[in-house]
Amino acid sequence: xxxxxxxxxxxxxxxYRVQHYAGEIACLVLGAVxxxxxxxxxxxxxxxxxxxxxxxxxxxxxxxxxxxxAFRVVVTQDFWxxxxxxxxxxxxxxxxxxxSFLTLFIGSxxxxxxxxLHLKNGWMLTNAALMTYVIPASFLAIPMYRIMQIYGLANxxxxxxxxxxxxxxxxxxxxxxxxxxxxxxxxxxxxRIDGANPWQIYFRIYLPLMAPALVAxxxxxxxxxxxxxxxxxxxxSTPGSMTVAVALAQFLNSDExxxxxxxxxxxxxxxxxxxxxxxxxxxxxxxxxxGGVKG
Amino acid sequence: xxxxxxxxxxxASAWRxxxxxxxxxxxxxxxLPYAAIFLFFVLYPVIFxxxxxxxxxxxxxxxxxxxxxxxxANTLIFVGIGVNLKMALAFLLSGFFxxxxxxxxxxxxxxxxxxxxxxxxxxMSIHWMLNGEWGFLNSVLDALFGxxxxxxxxxxxxxxxxxxxxxxxxxLPFWTVIFLAGRMSVPRELYEAADVDxxxxxxxxxHVTVPLQANLYLVCTLLSxxxxxxxxxxxxxxxxxxPSMSTEVLATLGIRYAFTMSVPSLGxxxxxxxxxxxxxxxxxxxxxxxTSDVQL
Numbered sequence: 109x110x111x112x113x114x115x116x117x118x119x120x121x122x123x124y125r126v127q128h129y130a131g132e133i134a135c136l137v138l139g140a141v142x143x144x145x146x147x148x149x150x151x152x153x154x155x156x157x158x159x160x161x162x163x164x165x166x167x168x169x170x171x172x173x174x175x176x177x178a179f180r181v182v183v184t185q186d187f188w189x190x191x192x193x194x195x196x197x198x199x200x201x202x203x204x205x206x207x208s209f210l211t212l213f214i215g216s217x218x219x220x221x222x223x224x225l226h227l228k229n230g231w232m233l234t235n236a237a238l239m240t241y242v243i244p245a246s247f248l249a250i251p252m253y254r255i256m257q258i259y260g261l262a263n264x265x266x267x268x269x270x271x272x273x274x275x276x277x278x279x280x281x282x283x284x285x286x287x288x289x290x291x292x293x294x295x296x297x298x299x300r301i302d303g304a305n306p307w308q309i310y311f312r313i314y315l316p317l318m319a320p321a322l323v324a325x326x327x328x329x330x331x332x333x334x335x336x337x338x339x340x341x342x343x344x345s346t347p348g349s350m351t352v353a354v355a356l357a358q359f360l361n362s363d364e365x366x367x368x369x370x371x372x373x374x375x376x377x378x379x380x381x382x383x384x385x386x387x388x389x390x391x392x393x394x395x396x397x398x399g400g401v402k403g
Numbered sequence: 404x405x406x407x408x409x410x411x412x413x414x415a416s417a418w419r420x421x422x423x424x425x426x427x428x429x430x431x432x433x434x435l436p437y438a439a440i441f442l443f444f445v446l447y448p449v450i451f452x453x454x455x456x457x458x459x460x461x462x463x464x465x466x467x468x469x470x471x472x473x474x475x476a477n478t479l480i481f482v483g484i485g486v487n488l489k490m491a492l493a494f495l496l497s498g499f500f501x502x503x504x505x506x507x508x509x510x511x512x513x514x515x516x517x518x519x520x521x522x523x524x525x526x527m528s529i530h531w532m533l534n535g536e537w538g539f540l541n542s543v544l545d546a547l548f549g550x551x552x553x554x555x556x557x558x559x560x561x562x563x564x565x566x567x568x569x570x571x572x573x574x575l576p577f578w579t580v581i582f583l584a585g586r587m588s589v590p591r592e593l594y595e596a597a598d599v600d601x602x603x604x605x606x607x608x609x610h611v612t613v614p615l616q617a618n619l620y621l622v623c624t625l626l627s628x629x630x631x632x633x634x635x636x637x638x639x640x641x642x643x644x645x646p647s648m649s650t651e652v653l654a655t656l657g658i659r660y661a662f663t664m665s666v667p668s669l670g671x672x673x674x675x676x677x678x679x680x681x682x683x684x685x686x687x688x689x690x691x692x693x694t695s696d697v698q699l
Contacts, residue, residue: 138499139510146514149572152539153528169542214436221433225426233434236441238692242626242685243445244633246654247674250661251452252444259443274444277437282692306429335522338635338658353523357640360527367531374524385519386512 153378157371178372187369189358192347200351200377203268203340204333210273211329212322215280220310222281223288224296234285237278245275246338253342267343268351272336276329287321288314323391327384334381352377456671465672470648474656477563478677481570481638481652482631489571490578490624497582498612518576526640529569530556533641559649562642566650570637578623585619586612618691625688632677653677 158174180186185193218237222230252271261267291314299309315322340353347355356377359370465471500511517525532539535554544552556562597603597611635654638644644651644659651659653673661670 135499135502135507139506142496142510142514145572146517146576148539149525149528149532150516150520152532153524155539156528156531169539169546214440217433218437221430225430225433227430227434228427230430230434233437235689236445237437238689240441240445241692242629242688243449244629244654244681246633246635246658247677248445248448248452249635249658250667250670250674251448251455253661254667255444255448255451270440270444274440277440281437306426306433310433331519331521335636337523337639342658342662353521356523356527360640360643370527371524371531374527378520378524381521382516382519385515389515 153371153375156367157375159368161366161368178366178368179376181369182372182376187366189355189365190369190373192350193352193355193373195348196350196352196355197377199265199349200334200353201380203265203272203351204330204380206265206269207272207276207333208326208329210269211276211280212326214273215277215325216284216315216318216322217310218277219281219284219288220306220314223285224293224309224314225306234281237281240274241278241282245271249338249342252339256343262343263345263349265344265349265351268336268339271339271343272329272333276332279328280325283321283325284318287318291317320391323388327388327391330384331381334377452671452675455668456675458668458672461669461672462676464669465676470651471656471673471676473649474651474653474673475676477650478632478652478654480563481566481634482628485567485570486624486627486631488567489575490620490627492571493575493578494582494616494620496575496579497586498608500579500583501586515576515580517572518574518580520573522573522636523640525573526569526636529565529572530641530643533565556642557646559646562646562650566638566641569641570631570634573637574627578627581623582616582619585616589615622688622691625684625691628684629681629688632681 155169155171157178158171158176160171160173160175160177182190182193185191218233221227222233227233256262256264256267256271259267261270295313295317296309299313304312334353337353337357340351341357344350344354352373356370356373359365359367359373500507500514533555535541535552535557538552538555540555541552544550553561555565593615594607594611597607602610633654634652635658638650638652638655642650644655648656648659653676657670657674659670660673661667
């Protein structure tokens with residue numbers, strides 16, 4: 109160690125200044141690379157959506173003659189793949205918000221009962237959640253498809269809602285149990301002395317204090333639902349019950365598809381989760397990654 | 404540092420000594436919704452899946468099929484390279500994002516965008532970007548260097564590389580943020596002390612940062628490995644399993660067997676055949692998550 113320090117002393121001020129600027133420049137270059145890397149597919153999306161249909165097949169780095177025509181077609185449902193676009197958009201919202209709501213509700217109840225009511229054999233519940241967490245969702249797709257038919261939920265939005273809630277809840281339970289530890293038990297005890305029953309403690313004390321974690325997990329569940337394709341595709345088959353994800357993928361069935369319409373649809377579809385994410389980003393930092401770790 | 408999940412065992416036995424009160428009713432009622440979901444939508448499909456894929460004949464059929472063996476090799480390549488490369492990059496980048504500059508913070512907002520963008524629109528865009536004739540990537544290559552870019556998705560290895568690149572593009576921000584949070588939770592004093600001891604730059608990275616983050620890194624890598632085994636979207640929308648099914652992975656092949664070729668049991672078997680690889684990871688991960696404070 110002492111050798112390093114004496115070596116350091118010998119180096120001139122100039123050396124450090126050069127080193128400093130070289131480091132800064134390297135960082136700027138890295139930053140530029142990251143911006144290009146992150147934005148290229150998103151730029152491409154806009155470029156195709158703003159192009160005329162024929163112009164897409166000429167290549168090019170920007171739309172020669174940008175037009176909002178594709179967006180008009182999507183918004184007015186003026187193409188047969190898009191005939192039920194707003195209805196399907198509504199379906200996506202319905203699924204997304206139901207999954208968020210149920211994940212929050214079921215997850216918070218479970219973490220409350222394990223962490224604060226000290227449910228007898230509560231470890232079974234946590235282990236069940238843990239087991240669900242380590243199963244890749246797509247691996248259950250085939251049996252799940254059959255089971256939804258047995259339950260009579262085939263081609264019903266609730267089949268997708270149930271599946272996605274199942275896969276989102278374990279995460280909610282972990283985050284809530286972790287976050288719940290920061291809420292003092294004394295609050296529960298004093299509420300109990302005042303005559304509150306567990307439901308009142310849950311609803312009046314636990315939930316309000318969990319707000320940041322609720323926002324984070326709710327956003328997570330919404331993003332999960334919005335990213336999901338496989339279960340949507342398997343479980344929903346008629347245009348009326350489809351979500352936008354399935355409708356979008358239909359464009360790929362034909363080689364003649366108007367890609368500008370597809371990309372305009374994709375952009376409109378991508379907006380809600382992005383807005384939601386950036387809107388709740390503050391809480392995401394507090395809740396989602398809160399844990400990063402502690403040892 | 405009592406583990407969040409470990410808390411239940413020791414405490415549960417302590418609580419068992421208490422008399423069951425009205426709380427028991429409430430506790431059971433609150434546990435009911437999750438227990439029901441688990442039974443109906445996890446346990447039942449898992450058992451049903453094992454039952455569907457229980458015939459040994461299915462596995463002899465799989466292992467004699469070149470399609471399956473290709474998919475198995477692809478899965479190992481996709482998971483092996485994808486997860487490790489992504490995690491290593493995420494870890495290094497999280498160090499970059501620790502810099503306390505305004506522009507670095509602004510950059511993080513842009514950098515997160517791939518993760519916040521839904522998978523389908525993003526992957527469709529990347530798919531068209533890679534089109535050999537009029538795709539954006541080849542237009543850029545042509546404009547900048549005057550090269551005629553390859554037709555990316557008609558070669559097995561290029562297509563698999565494209566799958567990997569898209570996968571990393573989409574997942575990298577999430578894990579970077581996780582590692583960033585991990586790094587931020589280390590008290591500054593520790594680094595200052597290391598600084599006084601002469602550990603700066605590379606030495607600090609090797610002797611301070613890495614040992615502190617090793618556990619988080621391990622858990623994240625295991626978790627990501629499992630999820631990547633189940634990744635259906637990336638392959639489906641970037642290479643589509645093509646050219647001629649040479650970039651299928653087990654997750655997509657299982658679905659193809661079950662729904663395109665209408666042999667569900669073979670599809671289940673294809674997926675279940677990954678279990679010898681997955682189960683040790685699952686067990687290790689469950690143990691890790693149960694005994695440490697790592698939360699994802």
